[in-house]
Amino acid sequence: MIVPSNAVSGRYVALGRLISSSSSCLQKETTSFDKLRTSNRGLRTMANPGDNVVPIEEVKRFIVDCMSKVGTDRSHAQQLADVLVCGDYRGHYSHGLNRLDMYVRDVDKKVCLGTGEPKILKERAASAWVDGNNLLGPVVGNFCIDLAIKKAKEAGVGWVVAKGSNHFGIAGWYTLRALEQGLIGMSFTNTSPIMYPTRSAKAALGTNPLSLAASGINGDSFVLDMATTTVAIGKLIWTSSM
Numbered sequence: 343m344i345v346p347s348n349a350v351s352g353r354y355v356a357l358g359r360l361i362s363s364s365s366s367c368l369q370k371e372t373t374s375f376d377k378l379r380t381s382n383r384g385l386r387t388m389a390n391p392g393d394n395v396v397p398i399e400e401v402k403r404f405i406v407d408c409m410s411k412v413g414t415d416r417s418h419a420q421q422l423a424d425v426l427v428c429g430d431y432r433g434h435y436s437h438g439l440n441r442l443d444m445y446v447r448d449v450d451k452k453v454c455l456g457t458g459e460p461k462i463l464k465e466r467a468a469s470a471w472v473d474g475n476n477l478l479g480p481v482v483g484n485f486c487i488d489l490a491i492k493k494a495k496e497a498g499v500g501w502v503v504a505k506g507s508n509h510f511g512i513a514g515w516y517t518l519r520a521l522e523q524g525l526i527g528m529s530f531t532n533t534s535p536i537m538y539p540t541r542s543a544k545a546a547l548g549t550n551p552l553s554l555a556a557s558g559i560n561g562d563s564f565v566l567d568m569a570t571t572t573v574a575i576g577k578l579i580w581t582s583s584m
Contacts (some may be wrong), residue, residue, distance in 0.1 A: 427564030472485065487529065526554075533548030
């Protein structure tokens, strides 16, 4: 999945209250490679003998340093680092560290802003409309899902829609934040039109990724994170670079 730098909207939802949340990369104690291997069958998530293994905190430091170099607020850079590392750690290698150059380039060329804050344009008890002010996608995404979580806890449901956002990494990052709070989480975003509808001669639809997350019993959970096209374009980009 990919959301180009000119993406304009995203939706973040938190619903109801559930029993306690389960495993995600948001909790250090539940991010073992064994659990990742179970949830990402067919993907190699264990290091082989002789592989160079870089500690997670070192990867995050590298990301923050790179983004800070082009003028990104440190707190914004840290939020980006969390999302990219989570993408790699969960096996979404198309949305991990390999996307760092895109974020650096966008901020450096002022396509995306590295400083500022999202702004609430309108809100009600259970809904809100947010202007992302062309900031990094993870900054806007975190702001919106946290707002949706707050509203869900107060009103039973929280719907937040954003405009003026950018590529926000894996959609599952935001539903996992809701899951950690004992809620059902949903996140959706649009992309530029790159998919050809049936019998069409012109691209008209985006990959428009979505994610749903809900906790189960005995520490289990369900997390869906997918593009609505046959394959996420990020995976094509990742594969072509190999």
